[in-house]
Each structure stands twice: as C-alpha cells, then as structure tokens.
Amino acid sequence: MTSPVPTTPARFFRVDCHHPTLFRESYIRCYQNHGFKVIRCFPHCCPHTKQRGCGASLSVALSIDSSIPRTRVFAFGRFEVVGDESIVPGETVPWQTFACDVRSAGKALATWIRGRADETTRPGGEIVFHFNENCVRGWHYGWQSSASAKKRRALHRFHVYSVHQTSELECVVVDAAASPPFSMSSYRRTRDAATNDHARSSSSERTTQELRPTSTMSQTQAQAHQLWLVVQMCSNIQLHNVAPQWASIEQQVLARCYARVGCDPGVQPLQHILPPAWTQAQAQHCATHGLTNIALAILLQWFDSAVVDSLHQFTRNHDQTIEHVATLHEAYNQAIELLHRWLTQMLPFEMTLNAFTESVEMPLREVTPHEAIGFDAFVQVLEHSFDGNLSGAEPPDTENTTNGLWIMDSICVQTLDRRWSVCSIIKYFTMGFALHLRLDEPNGKLYAKSKMTLFPATWTVFELNGQPNQLQVFPNGQSCRWGTSGVDYIGWRDPNHSFSILIYVWPELEAERAHHLRLRLTPDIQNISKMHLSLISERANLNVELDTLDVGERIHHWNEVPHELGAQMDATYICKGRPSCYII
Known part of the structure; x- marks a missing residue:
C-alpha cells in the first residue's frame, strides 16, 4: 500500500516568533551531564538563555492528502549528517524504524524526536507538528566527532519525516522537510576562536540576543548576584587563612558528621582530619580577617543537617518542574529567594548582606548574564533528583x-597541596566520611552514596569492567558537570577482592588542570567489618582539545603527560551495625 506524496513543499517555522531568519549557518555543541551533547541556540535564540544550552521549539507544516486519516499521520525528526543515507517520500519502512528509538523521559538520548500534532484545522489540508516544545532537555545530537579535520567539516541538518502508519508493522513516508545544512563545532574550539558568545553572535544580526548583563537587575537577579559573590568568598578560603581556627573547624565538621550517622557525640574515633602540626605551625604567623571569619561561619552552616534536609525537601518538591519550562523558571526564582533568606539569617546581627557582598565584590565573567547566575547548577540538581525518583x-x-x-574510623593524610581550599577539604571529607556501599556481583557494579549528601540524587554507579566509563554524579549528589567538562573512570575488582577505581576529572577551561584520583578499597582479610581506603590525587596540564577526543583517547593523553602530586591519604572504615568477625 502506498500513500500520495504531496506537491506543496513542507516548511519550518516558529510559533509567535518574528526573527527574519529561522536557522543559522553554524552551531556550537556542548557536552553536558548524562551523556547529553546539546546543540546550543538551535534553531535560534528566542531569547538567549543559559538553560540547557539555550534553543527554542521548532514547528513544521506539511501538506497531506485529504484521503489519509489525520489520526494515522505522525512526524519524527532527527539530526543527521548531510550526505548520509536518508529515507525518501513514498518509501515503505517498518514502523519500528521510528517507534523503537523515540525520545521519552526514560530514553532521553534516543535518535528520533516525535512531533506533537496541532489540533487546529488549517486551510488546504495542511497539518502542523511541533517539536521540542518545552526544550528543557535541549536539542541533543549524539553524533561522534573526532580529531579528523574532514569529519569536523561535515555539514548537518535537522530532518523531519511525516509518515502514514498503514498497519501495526509498516508505515509510508508521505513527506519530509530538512533544515538548511549547518556546520558544527565544540564549545571549547569556538570559544578559542572568539572572546565570548556575544562577540560571535554580533557578526550575525539574525538570531542571537546580546548576552551582556543589563545595568538594571530585578530583585531575583540582584539576590542571585549576591549569592554568587558569597559562594566565591566561601570557596576561596585557603587553609593558611584560617590556621588559628582550624582545630575548632575540624571539631565542628566532625560533630556534624557523627550526628548525621547517629553516633554518640561522646564516642568519636576521629579527633582530627589533618595532622595538627600542619596548621599549628601556620597559626603562629597569620591572623584571620574579619570577612574571612564570616564567610567561614556561613560555609560551616551549609553542612548543618537542618540546612541540608531543607535543601533536600525543596529539591524533591520541585524536581518535576524539569519537564516544564515555565514552572522551572518559577522554581528557580523560589530557590534564589529561599537561599537568599537563609544567607541573610546566617550573618552576624550587626552585618547586612549588602555590606558583606560590597566588601567582597568580584566581577562576573563577561559571558554570564545576571539572569542566568546559578541556573545551570539548579537544573542539574533537579535533573539528578528527578532521575532518582524516576x-x-x-x-x-x-x-x-x-x-x-x-x-x-581513622584517617592519615600524608600529602596535601597548599592550593586545596577549606571548602574543598570539608566537601570531600564529608563526602567520604560515611558511605553506603552495594555490590552487584552478577552485573559487576559497585554502588556508592554518601550519608552526607548535599543534594538528593541517584546512587553513584561504578562499572567494574576495566573499561572507560562516564561518571554522572558524585556520591554526595553533586553533578559531575559542575566546573568540569566531564568525569570519566575505569573500575575493576582485583583477585584479592579489592576495588580499584581511576577517576579522571577533565577541566572546563584549558587554563585549568585535569585531576586524577586513584582509589583502592581493600577488605580487611581478618575482619569482615573493616575496610581500608587508599587515595592518591594528581594534577596535570593537558594542553589538548578534549572535545575532539573520545574517553579512551583522553585517558591515553593523560598517561603521556607529567603529573604532580596533589594529595595522598589512607583511611580505615568500620561497617555500622556489623559485629567484628575475625577470620583465623
């Protein structure tokens, strides 16, 4: 059975959009969490936003023969390389060609995007389909680039196929529409070729709104800006800045950790995080600035159980908004208001937030508009929470x-680079202080989740197959995309039942260093309630375009460059609630 093929050409458009040009000649693709490779600003900015790489919905109008029942007409779109084999109108294909690989909540990386049929009656038998209306997940395109110049010069297009489902097994392609060919490059390579997104977009007046921060900010924007400044202040406190108070800081952190796991405050095996001699020597030669004391107090309160529990509750109450743009932005506004109110309450009575932030004023990166401050991080938090619930x-x-x-139960830090901030020390210590572990032996997987999670999220999963894999979320709930271009790892189980995991943290900017963590978990051969951890952290300058390399090539490049030691430590763990059982 065949279906009539229309003679009127299909056309793309955007609903309620007045941009003179719909598509651009080139796009940037960004690597994001969960394996997403999102084409930025596709088909154009309407207006520009930092959320999921910007972009907007896309609609297509097709002329379908009146003899075809409208309820049996569907439209599927995909990105493809120009010149690759495509399906032509009039061709009969299996229905599963489309149906088995359609994007949905559980298959966000699938090939086909299904269009929603517009129920409005249109003249001339025209039928309209809308694609990616919410656009929260962005326009993912899983095409694999490489270092080959020929492959990087390939042209791409978005191709929509309208099909008439003639039976449960077959369908006929009745029409097709393809966008104009466009080139595509990675975010890193494009950023090197121009100073920022505004400089790139200003060469073409067709699509992109300016990214320059506006001189007048709304209340939400102003609050987000103040939050950003406080985060920068707290994140930049170095160990030598607080050496006189470090002993007190350690005790506060340890008290929070033991309270979180339900241990008796009077029974704390750990008395120190770092060797006391390290900070005692520095304490004799430094004095802590007043602003640093305030920032330090704020930092410690963020690890308080009451604050963490409130963050978890807010996230769970709003993670469903990830599927709806309008409610997502409203949830972001509510989050900024809530965090700003908490922060104000954390300050000393005599200090206002305005006075504090004016003292630590720092310029935003030029490419970051005020209205986008923290939005990407907020979206990532909701995504991990939503995926966990899903x-x-x-x-x-x-x-x-x-x-x-x-x-x-014990910790011995042998080496710690002086560039480690107090925030990083506390964050990684609390993440590793208490860990839920689950081993799925039949499938070769190790699951981990910190008891001190900053955000609700899925379990961290380590595939123990000895192959390169991508890490999505850290055991404390923090996205692996925060401040990085991705995190890869190789995990395996040794014959002596030890677990070895090599973690590679790739920098977001070329000027930053890559980090490598070597973890080894070894069960005690005489006591099944005890386990030993060894950790070595290294840093290296890569000087390579990581976006052009696959995971295996990135790891190979790391192995070829010089490294420097950043940290080295050993720790012992006791399994809570399990009696010691010594093997003789």
Missing part, C-alpha cells in the same frame, strides 16, 4: 560483606 529502584542489597554503611 528510576525508583534501589541497588540490590544482598548478604555480600561489601554491602552496608561504612563509617571512617
């Missing part, structure tokens, strides 16, 4: 001796 399933909890809540 999957719902807990990892298997068997009688394996690896499974349980493991609490740090």
Whole structure:
C-alpha cells in the first residue's frame, strides 16, 4: 500500500516568533551531564538563555492528502549528517524504524524526536507538528566527532519525516522537510576562536540576543548576584587563612558528621582530619580577617543537617518542574529567594548582606548574564533528583560483606597541596566520611552514596569492567558537570577482592588542570567489618582539545603527560551495625 506524496513543499517555522531568519549557518555543541551533547541556540535564540544550552521549539507544516486519516499521520525528526543515507517520500519502512528509538523521559538520548500534532484545522489540508516544545532537555545530537579535520567539516541538518502508519508493522513516508545544512563545532574550539558568545553572535544580526548583563537587575537577579559573590568568598578560603581556627573547624565538621550517622557525640574515633602540626605551625604567623571569619561561619552552616534536609525537601518538591519550562523558571526564582533568606539569617546581627557582598565584590565573567547566575547548577540538581525518583529502584542489597554503611574510623593524610581550599577539604571529607556501599556481583557494579549528601540524587554507579566509563554524579549528589567538562573512570575488582577505581576529572577551561584520583578499597582479610581506603590525587596540564577526543583517547593523553602530586591519604572504615568477625 502506498500513500500520495504531496506537491506543496513542507516548511519550518516558529510559533509567535518574528526573527527574519529561522536557522543559522553554524552551531556550537556542548557536552553536558548524562551523556547529553546539546546543540546550543538551535534553531535560534528566542531569547538567549543559559538553560540547557539555550534553543527554542521548532514547528513544521506539511501538506497531506485529504484521503489519509489525520489520526494515522505522525512526524519524527532527527539530526543527521548531510550526505548520509536518508529515507525518501513514498518509501515503505517498518514502523519500528521510528517507534523503537523515540525520545521519552526514560530514553532521553534516543535518535528520533516525535512531533506533537496541532489540533487546529488549517486551510488546504495542511497539518502542523511541533517539536521540542518545552526544550528543557535541549536539542541533543549524539553524533561522534573526532580529531579528523574532514569529519569536523561535515555539514548537518535537522530532518523531519511525516509518515502514514498503514498497519501495526509498516508505515509510508508521505513527506519530509530538512533544515538548511549547518556546520558544527565544540564549545571549547569556538570559544578559542572568539572572546565570548556575544562577540560571535554580533557578526550575525539574525538570531542571537546580546548576552551582556543589563545595568538594571530585578530583585531575583540582584539576590542571585549576591549569592554568587558569597559562594566565591566561601570557596576561596585557603587553609593558611584560617590556621588559628582550624582545630575548632575540624571539631565542628566532625560533630556534624557523627550526628548525621547517629553516633554518640561522646564516642568519636576521629579527633582530627589533618595532622595538627600542619596548621599549628601556620597559626603562629597569620591572623584571620574579619570577612574571612564570616564567610567561614556561613560555609560551616551549609553542612548543618537542618540546612541540608531543607535543601533536600525543596529539591524533591520541585524536581518535576524539569519537564516544564515555565514552572522551572518559577522554581528557580523560589530557590534564589529561599537561599537568599537563609544567607541573610546566617550573618552576624550587626552585618547586612549588602555590606558583606560590597566588601567582597568580584566581577562576573563577561559571558554570564545576571539572569542566568546559578541556573545551570539548579537544573542539574533537579535533573539528578528527578532521575532518582524516576528510576525508583534501589541497588540490590544482598548478604555480600561489601554491602552496608561504612563509617571512617581513622584517617592519615600524608600529602596535601597548599592550593586545596577549606571548602574543598570539608566537601570531600564529608563526602567520604560515611558511605553506603552495594555490590552487584552478577552485573559487576559497585554502588556508592554518601550519608552526607548535599543534594538528593541517584546512587553513584561504578562499572567494574576495566573499561572507560562516564561518571554522572558524585556520591554526595553533586553533578559531575559542575566546573568540569566531564568525569570519566575505569573500575575493576582485583583477585584479592579489592576495588580499584581511576577517576579522571577533565577541566572546563584549558587554563585549568585535569585531576586524577586513584582509589583502592581493600577488605580487611581478618575482619569482615573493616575496610581500608587508599587515595592518591594528581594534577596535570593537558594542553589538548578534549572535545575532539573520545574517553579512551583522553585517558591515553593523560598517561603521556607529567603529573604532580596533589594529595595522598589512607583511611580505615568500620561497617555500622556489623559485629567484628575475625577470620583465623
């Protein structure tokens, strides 16, 4: 059976949009969390936003023969390389060609985007389909680039196929529409060729709104700006800045950790995080600035259980908004208002937030508009929470001796680079202080989740197959995309039942260094309730365009460049609630 092929050409358009040109001649593709490769600002900015790489919805109008029932007409769109084999109108194809690879909440990286049929009656038998109306997830295009100049010069297009489903097994392509060919480059390469997004977009007046921050900010924008300044201040406190108070800081952090795991405050095996001699020597030669004391107090309160629990509750209450643009922006506004109110309450009575932030004023990066401050991070937090609720399933909890809540019983830090900030020390220590571990032996997976999670999220999953894999979220709930261009790892299990994991943290900017963590978890051969951890952290300058390399090539390049030691430590863990069982 065949279906009539229309003679009137299909056309793309955007609803309620007055831009003179719909598509651009070139686009930038950004690598994001969960394996997303999002084409930025597709088909054009309407207006520009930092959220999920910007972009807008797209509609297509097609002329369908009146003899075809409208309820049996569907439209599917995909990105493809110009010149690759495509489907032609009049061709009969299996229905599963489209149906088995359509994007949905559980298949966000699938090939085909299904258009929503417009129910409005239009003249001349025209039928309209709308694609990516919410655009929260962005326009993902999974095409694999490479270092080959020929492949990088390839042209691409967005191709829509309208099909008439003639049976449960077959359909006929009745019409097709393709965007004009466009070139595509990585965000890093394009950023090197121009100073910022505004400089790139100003060469073409067709689509992109200016990214320059406006001189007048709304209340939400002003509050977000103040939050950003406080975060910068708290993140930049160095250990030598607070050496006189470090002993007190350690005790506050340890008290919060033990309270979180439900241990008796009077029974704390750990008395220190760092060797006391390190900070005692520095304390004799420094005095802490008043602003630093305030920032330090704010930093410590963010690890308080009441604050963390409130953040978790807010996130769970709003993570469904990730699927709806309008409610997502409203949730962002509410989050800024809530955080700003908390921050104001954390300040000393005699200090106002305006006075504090004016003292630590820092310029924003020029490419960051005020209205986008923290929005990407907020979206990532909601995504991980939403994905955790969507999957719902807990990892298997068997009688394996690896499974349980493991609490740090001792720690010995041998080396720590002076560039480590107090925020980083506290964040990574609290992440590793108490860990839920689950081993799925049949499938070769190790699951981990920190008891001290900053945000609700799915479990961190380590594939123990000895192959390069991509890490999505850290055990404390923090997205692996925060301040990085991605995190890869290789994990395996040794014959002595130890777990070895090599983690590669790739920099977001070329000027920053890549980080490498070597983790080894070893069960105690004499006591099944005890486990040993060794960690080595290294840094290196890569000087390579990471976006052009696959994971194996990135790791190979790391192995070829010089490294420097950043940290080295050993720790012992005890499984909570499990009696010691010594093997003789």
